[in-house]
Amino acid sequence: MTALSATATVEVPVDPATAFQIFTEEIDLWWIRGPINFFDAARATAMQIEPGVGGRLLEVYSLPDDVLVLATITDWEPGVRFAYRSSVDDTETEITFAAHDDGTRVTVVQALVPGGEKAFYFWANVIHWVPRWIARRDAAPSTPRELDRLAVGLYYEDPAAAARWLHTVFGLDSWGRIPAEGTTPSWIELNVGNCSLLLFRRTDERPPQHDHTTWIYVDDLDAHFAHTQESGAKILSEIHQHGYRRYETEDLEGHHWTFAQARPTQ
The missing domain is CATH 3.10.180.10 (2,3-Dihydroxybiphenyl 1,2-Dioxygenase, domain 1)
Structure with missing residues (x-):
């Protein structure tokens, strides 16, 4: 039986507004390009989040306008939260950014929609890439980290x-x-x-x-x-x-x- 929801949390040493910006605008820099981290790893060249309600989460390929739409954004509050409805499974996801101690607690809740059957609960693996990126962000090159062959x-x-x-x-x-x-x-x-x-x-x-x-x-x-x-x-x-x-x-x-x-x- 598919679980009804999954939650993953990390804490990062930046304020909520910065954490939100890094999460959304720099996803192509913190997303690890491992062998199994894309739906079509052979063609993927980038990950992208389009800002605002109605924006899309995209797996970008090499040709112009050649993308896989992973989700559509349903809620967008910079520095606070955003949510999306998946296009590749039957889940809705909410990512929140809450001030915690001297930084921000980032929480992802991915839930099966009523009547849904398919859920890819991947965030427990993925969310930990964000603090790793923030730790080396100031000294890292502004290009995605590619894996060797x-x-x-x-x-x-x-x-x-x-x-x-x-x-x-x-x-x-x-x-x-x-x-x-x-x-x-x-x-x-x-x-x-x-x-x-x-x-x-x-x-x-x-x-x-x-x-x-x-x-x-x-x-x-x-x-x-x-x-x-x-x-x-x-x-x-x-x-x-x-x-x-x-x-x-x-x-x-x-x-x-x-x-x-x-x-x-x-």
Whole structure:
């Protein structure tokens, strides 16, 4: 059964008006361009929020006027709150900005509309990108942080516990947050420089060579797939899309590889 709502909160060291401005006007700077953070990661070039009631939340692609409308804004009070109705699921979301101590508490409440069935409750993962951006905002370049073309996916029985261990023991960090004890986020992404380390839940008994997957982003996924197939490699899954276009294959000793379509900005 789909949960009726989900709430996520962070505190940031700026006043509510500034927090609101950063959240809305600088979303393309704080939004992490990870492998699974877009509906169409192969074409996405930007995230954008159009101000005011009737404005849109957009996933922007490379061609003029080529966008995915994620939502339409239904309420807009700068420095206080804004709300939107999603176009990609059956939820309504309200983001509030309240003065708290010497900063602002930002709270996101995403709720299933009456009679709704589909909900993508992603804000618990995403909201933590905002304070991370604010912490480096004054010294960071005013261009989005792009990921490199190599990512590694690791499989664990308990990905959240693994993330905490990798953070504590190896010093690996995240542009979002390290999952707390007792939490089970829908995805976990650690970062090494501009590379992603994706942690997935182990769903079967994998032999040693299958306990990880290396991801590589290529300019022309279709041509790459055709070449791999013609060369006789074992194809585990043909090109498919779930936020990102990719296919899976196996090398001569059974290691798994994922090849994904690079975005125009990569």
